Amino acid sequence: MVHDGDGYPMLNNEEQKAAGELPLTYPPFIASISKRGLNLSEVICEVFTLGWYGEQNTKRAVGVMCYYIDGTVNFYMRPIEGVMATVDLDKMKIVQYHDRLMIPVPKGEDTDYRESVQNPPFDTRIKSMTMLQPDGPSFTIDGNNVRWANWDFHLAFDMRVGPVISLASIYDHDMRKYRRVMYRGYASEMFVPYQDLSEEWYFRTFLDAGEFGVGICSVPLQPNTDCPPNAVFMDGYYTTRDGTPVKTSNVFCVFERYAGDIMWRHSETILPGDTVEVRPDVTLVVRMVSTVANYDYIMDWEFKQSGSIKITTSLSGILAVKASAYKHKDQIQEEVYGTIVAENTIGTCHSHYLSFYLDLDIDGDANSLKKAHLQSVRVTDGSSPRKSHWTVVDEVAKTESDAKIQLGLGDQTEIIVINPNKRTNVGNNIGYRLIPGPLAGPLLWEHDYEQIRGAFSNYDVWVTPYNKSEKWAAGAYIDRARGDDTIAKWTLRNRKIENKDIVVWYTLGFHHAPSKKISQSCLL
Amino acid sequence: MVHDGDGYPMLNNEEQKAAGELPLTYPPFIASISKRGLNLSEVICEVFTLGWYGEQNTKRAVGVMCYYIDGTVNFYMRPIEGVMATVDLDKMKIVQYHDRLMIPVPKGEDTDYRESVQNPPFDTRIKSMTMLQPDGPSFTIDGNNVRWANWDFHLAFDMRVGPVISLASIYDHDMRKYRRVMYRGYASEMFVPYQDLSEEWYFRTFLDAGEFGVGICSVPLQPNTDCPPNAVFMDGYYTTRDGTPVKTSNVFCVFERYAGDIMWRHSETILPGDTVEVRPDVTLVVRMVSTVANYDYIMDWEFKQSGSIKITTSLSGILAVKASAYKHKDQIQEEVYGTIVAENTIGTCHSHYLSFYLDLDIDGDANSLKKAHLQSVRVTDGSSPRKSHWTVVDEVAKTESDAKIQLGLGDQTEIIVINPNKRTNVGNNIGYRLIPGPLAGPLLWEHDYEQIRGAFSNYDVWVTPYNKSEKWAAGAYIDRARGDDTIAKWTLRNRKIENKDIVVWYTLGFHHAPSKKISQSCLL
Structure with a gap:
């Protein structure tokens, strides 16, 4: 059965990955990054679904917005605000782009959540604690039956x-x-x-x-x-x-x-x-x-x-x-x-x-x-x-x-x-x-x-x-x-x-x- | 400071125990039990506070109502309904009594909650499970300070x-x-x-x-x-x-x-x-x-x-x-x-x-x-x-x-x-x-x-x-x-x-x- 109503199926990982990489080779985006004095190699982009806001015609398209890594794994704290690409997923190309705001990227200090980089050291005063089942678990799993x-x-x-x-x-x-x-x-x-x-x-x-x-x-x-x-x-x-x-x-x-x-x-x-x-x-x-x-x-x-x-x-x-x-x-x-x-x-x-x-x-x-x-x-x-x-x-x-x-x-x-x-x-x-x-x-x-x-x-x-x-x-x-x-x-x-x-x-x-x-x- | 408003302090255990035993030697109550064909030695009574419902004068008084044990520890399932004594706590005597209903005492079978008497046997298919803290707890208690x-x-x-x-x-x-x-x-x-x-x-x-x-x-x-x-x-x-x-x-x-x-x-x-x-x-x-x-x-x-x-x-x-x-x-x-x-x-x-x-x-x-x-x-x-x-x-x-x-x-x-x-x-x-x-x-x-x-x-x-x-x-x-x-x-x-x-x-x-x-x- 072919679906002929509105709406599209789930995105897949391959197209999200491909769409997220498009800005990194897109000259206007490269210019946007350069204008902000940022380093393109520290930029990472993610895909956002666009919903529906009354458009008569839609296509399989997503918004792509980017973050700055540069020393933290917590790039979500460092959005490059006001810059957005729209990607047509079927054509897999940027079909719309804007850069409308010059706002500082929030700083990376104190954003990294990894225990290994926490300063002051992550609180480890809790001594170890575990569950013990000397006779093993009381459940059985038979295939997918529990x-x-x-x-x-x-x-x-x-x-x-x-x-x-x-x-x-x-x-x-x-x-x-x-x-x-x-x-x-x-x-x-x-x-x-x-x-x-x-x-x-x-x-x-x-x-x-x-x-x-x-x-x-x-x-x-x-x-x-x-x-x-x-x-x-x-x-x-x-x-x-x-x-x-x-x-x-x-x-x-x-x-x-x-x-x-x-x-x-x-x-x-x-x-x-x-x-x-x-x-x-x-x-x-x-x-x-x-x-x-x-x-x-x-x-x-x-x-x-x-x-x-x-x-x-x-x-x-x-x-x-x-x-x-x-x-x-x-x-x-x-x-x-x-x-x-x-x-x-x-x-x-x-x-x-x-x-x-x-x-x-x-x-x-x-x-x-x-x-x-x-x-x-x-x-x-x-x-x-x-x-x-x-x-x-x-x-x-x-x-x-x-x-x-x-x-x-x-x-x-x-x-x-x-x-x-x-x-x-x-x-x-x-x-x-x-x-x-x-x-x-x-x-x-x-x-x-x-x-x-x-x-x-x-x-x-x-x-x-x-x-x-x-x-x-x-x-x-x-x-x-x-x-x-x-x-x-x-x-x-x-x-x-x-x-x-x-x-x-x-x-x-x-x-x-x-x-x-x-x-x-x-x-x- | 002497309290001269309405209301009395908490009941204490001694007076509750004494009040709860009064019916067992109170002839009208003994008659009530006998009339029901119950065995007085299997009766246990508890104390109920009376609240306040507009009385002009109150005294330290409680209601006493009773249950039948006879083979279960779960006497709460066996109320002797409709029978109530009112006890004046200061005088420690029954000042009011009624027996107004003849209702069967619910049966005792299948009410006992003790694992030792459960039939069919209480489900014990869960194997043992415990917490292990090989280095001891992480808290300290110093007097009442934790x-x-x-x-x-x-x-x-x-x-x-x-x-x-x-x-x-x-x-x-x-x-x-x-x-x-x-x-x-x-x-x-x-x-x-x-x-x-x-x-x-x-x-x-x-x-x-x-x-x-x-x-x-x-x-x-x-x-x-x-x-x-x-x-x-x-x-x-x-x-x-x-x-x-x-x-x-x-x-x-x-x-x-x-x-x-x-x-x-x-x-x-x-x-x-x-x-x-x-x-x-x-x-x-x-x-x-x-x-x-x-x-x-x-x-x-x-x-x-x-x-x-x-x-x-x-x-x-x-x-x-x-x-x-x-x-x-x-x-x-x-x-x-x-x-x-x-x-x-x-x-x-x-x-x-x-x-x-x-x-x-x-x-x-x-x-x-x-x-x-x-x-x-x-x-x-x-x-x-x-x-x-x-x-x-x-x-x-x-x-x-x-x-x-x-x-x-x-x-x-x-x-x-x-x-x-x-x-x-x-x-x-x-x-x-x-x-x-x-x-x-x-x-x-x-x-x-x-x-x-x-x-x-x-x-x-x-x-x-x-x-x-x-x-x-x-x-x-x-x-x-x-x-x-x-x-x-x-x-x-x-x-x-x-x-x-x-x-x-x-x-x-x-x-x-x-x-x-x-x-x-x-x-x-």
């Missing part, structure tokens, strides 16, 4: 989204069988809009999975640091544009985690002969790290013996900064779209959103979404000395519209996926609750171009009936797409979702208003 | 609030000195209102610290389970009512935590010669567990090398349940204030709120509270292809009213405590951000009795100027108090808080609508 404690699941590597968990099931000791929890789960898309409106920045509203490939950007995990000493590693493979396989060694690690936490405990002191029962909390973690340019996304799937699955995405790496003439906050009298974090360096405000595709199949594929509203009730009839209490009012979502949910707006609602066809012995539905972390609601206008493309961030939760063509929240062909194939568009059909094979799409979000002095241990 | 990595703080035990962290300071390698972060911090109060309005339940709206003493209820920590094998323990002491010291052995543990997490990382693949830097995340944890009757509160203070302090309260233990005639959900046609979790057993809805007293002294005692509002901006002048962005609008709270903050109502605001008198070299204020966890806003009517007493839960954040008499968010004398000495009352003066020695009061909350089948690993 079994641990009461869990059984399949772990796959995907060049677009990274880790894919399938067929996750939990063993029921009473029923003596595995019970299905999730058919498939993965982070279907990331949306990272920056908030600077200047000419080289406004389009920096990345959809990392569909544009760059979160799997393509995976990095080999470092034993003993990226993962603890008791971790087991797995490799992953993706293809170049001509189909050649590329291996990412150690793309996943799998390890048992014990952080000193308690799974459950109780001390009973009122009974004769004290009772104390404590169960330490040992869990299983699957980890992948994807380094999309400056940012490192640490993506964990954690399986708990209680039956919970915890998804954590930790953001690390380097802040994207803009060079600026300002050396001190007091000089700034205009909107700079961020915070001055060092001399000539503005940390730009931005957001990160991830859309998790969670095809839960709890005890079978026919599931429903229940909203359990915690509702205040006033007591006015004098029937109790109390004047109020709260109760739970359940509402089952019938259609996709019922399940577009913005949490954290005062309405205290628990989101529960139930199997309406299965009940416990006392008549409750079987279900899993979605427990969100801190929320980051949308802050862009919903009709702004990038927000149309990253529309999944309009809601914290969406639910769709399973449809094999709806895999990625921002659509299949995303580079320069116009947002015609997003979850916001699919759900306009308002399909029925009750007692069906449903997919829950959960939006995990962070707003990042840079505020910190840059320090070696935390650049976010 | 030093670890870049942190220095004092740890004290308090019979009312449990752990108290004081004089927490962090070492600045550039300045070569310790810089103060927090003068003092502790969980000043807990508020646990249940939502059942029946005669034996409506008053169950506990203020655990001021009524029972979170420190008094501390339990000895179990090596290797409550805390990891690399933990170091400390004892704590409190006094009985006649001043006799009581030791809680192992009341605190202090340990270095490494969960396999990453503090910071970056892979740089675009440079010649790949660079990978990864810093594993080792932190220091101080832990105490307080078992207030059925609930076990696991209270952690975690110090991070990045400079952050993370406060975690984990709730474990046993659900408080109500006996009921119902054996199946389909029989229930009335409000039962909870969820049927087993035959004859309703898990009652309730909330938990903790008020953390955080006297931050960031680089000195004069601090301010800054609200950084993330604000949407529409672009309508055609100056950019973008139609919107977001920016940060700072607002410094001038008075206590400005700092009564309900988070999570759509307004996306970061809460930052700054020292307005100190700036970084580029002119930013020094500060710490309060990063809240999931929020639980108030659900009771603000003029309801218990909500007046637990009014700290009306807001997620409050700020007061330091006042040595304002130590506990619900007041000093809490048992049966009328809410005249709460943070809601203090802040009516609307004192100035800008550039002052301020105290931040943070409300951590959980709503608990029981929904689970009771299982051995998770009773919450």
Whole structure:
């Protein structure tokens, strides 16, 4: 099937590398570098997707912008601001170029994050610490199938989204069988809009999975640091544009985690002969790290013996900064779209959103979404000395519209996926609750171009009936797409979702208003 | 100074024990037990504070309600419902008694949580796992002073609030000195209102610290389970009512935590010669567990090398349940204030709120509270292809009213405590951000009795100027108090808080609508 809509497939590494090298032999760029008194051999350039801002015709094109190395590996702190080339990827040539600002390149001193060059010496007063499993790990990996404690699941590597968990099931000791929890789960898309409106920045509203490939950007995990000493590693493979396989060694690690936490405990002191029962909390973690340019996304799937699955995405790496003439906050009298974090360096405000595709199949594929509203009730009839209490009012979502949910707006609602066809012995539905972390609601206008493309961030939760063509929240062909194939568009059909094979799409979000002095241990 | 206002001091263990034994020799109670065909020697009773519901005169009195053991240690699952004695603590006698319901005591089978009696055998397929620190811990404890990595703080035990962290300071390698972060911090109060309005339940709206003493209820920590094998323990002491010291052995543990997490990382693949830097995340944890009757509160203070302090309260233990005639959900046609979790057993809805007293002294005692509002901006002048962005609008709270903050109502605001008198070299204020966890806003009517007493839960954040008499968010004398000495009352003066020695009061909350089948690993 040939795609004839708008939008292009993921970029590949070969063309990004080629495009990034074009400025270095492009005379106007060489002149720009020379004019600034910089050394061309210390310049490195990176590729930026351009999004879509109402153009009638688009081509496969990227922006190329450059940084100065010269003594630091942390070139992200040294942007050559105001200089931009536009590269037509099919022609592989620069089709547009501008050099509109003469702003100092921020200095390189104190930017290098390598422990080996830290001055004063990087703090090493922490003595060594490790995990010991004298009898080996408690999990088994058979091909891509992982079994641990009461869990059984399949772990796959995907060049677009990274880790894919399938067929996750939990063993029921009473029923003596595995019970299905999730058919498939993965982070279907990331949306990272920056908030600077200047000419080289406004389009920096990345959809990392569909544009760059979160799997393509995976990095080999470092034993003993990226993962603890008791971790087991797995490799992953993706293809170049001509189909050649590329291996990412150690793309996943799998390890048992014990952080000193308690799974459950109780001390009973009122009974004769004290009772104390404590169960330490040992869990299983699957980890992948994807380094999309400056940012490192640490993506964990954690399986708990209680039956919970915890998804954590930790953001690390380097802040994207803009060079600026300002050396001190007091000089700034205009909107700079961020915070001055060092001399000539503005940390730009931005957001990160991830859309998790969670095809839960709890005890079978026919599931429903229940909203359990915690509702205040006033007591006015004098029937109790109390004047109020709260109760739970359940509402089952019938259609996709019922399940577009913005949490954290005062309405205290628990989101529960139930199997309406299965009940416990006392008549409750079987279900899993979605427990969100801190929320980051949308802050862009919903009709702004990038927000149309990253529309999944309009809601914290969406639910769709399973449809094999709806895999990625921002659509299949995303580079320069116009947002015609997003979850916001699919759900306009308002399909029925009750007692069906449903997919829950959960939006995990962070707003990042840079505020910190840059320090070696935390650049976010 | 003699207290002549309303409210009484904390209960002590001796009087609770004495009051709890009174029914066992009280003929009407003996008759109640006999009438139910139960065996008196298998009955155990507990003390419940009565709160205040508009009574003109109160006395030091408690409710006493009883449970049936008979083959399980989990007597909390076996309430003898509808039977209640009221005990005058000064007279130490039953002054009121009723037996108004004949409801089956829930059965004892499958309630015992001890691993030794689990059937089928408790899952032990997880092989052993431990922490190894071949060179010993990296922290030192000198009396009650703890030093670890870049942190220095004092740890004290308090019979009312449990752990108290004081004089927490962090070492600045550039300045070569310790810089103060927090003068003092502790969980000043807990508020646990249940939502059942029946005669034996409506008053169950506990203020655990001021009524029972979170420190008094501390339990000895179990090596290797409550805390990891690399933990170091400390004892704590409190006094009985006649001043006799009581030791809680192992009341605190202090340990270095490494969960396999990453503090910071970056892979740089675009440079010649790949660079990978990864810093594993080792932190220091101080832990105490307080078992207030059925609930076990696991209270952690975690110090991070990045400079952050993370406060975690984990709730474990046993659900408080109500006996009921119902054996199946389909029989229930009335409000039962909870969820049927087993035959004859309703898990009652309730909330938990903790008020953390955080006297931050960031680089000195004069601090301010800054609200950084993330604000949407529409672009309508055609100056950019973008139609919107977001920016940060700072607002410094001038008075206590400005700092009564309900988070999570759509307004996306970061809460930052700054020292307005100190700036970084580029002119930013020094500060710490309060990063809240999931929020639980108030659900009771603000003029309801218990909500007046637990009014700290009306807001997620409050700020007061330091006042040595304002130590506990619900007041000093809490048992049966009328809410005249709460943070809601203090802040009516609307004192100035800008550039002052301020105290931040943070409300951590959980709503608990029981929904689970009771299982051995998770009773919450």
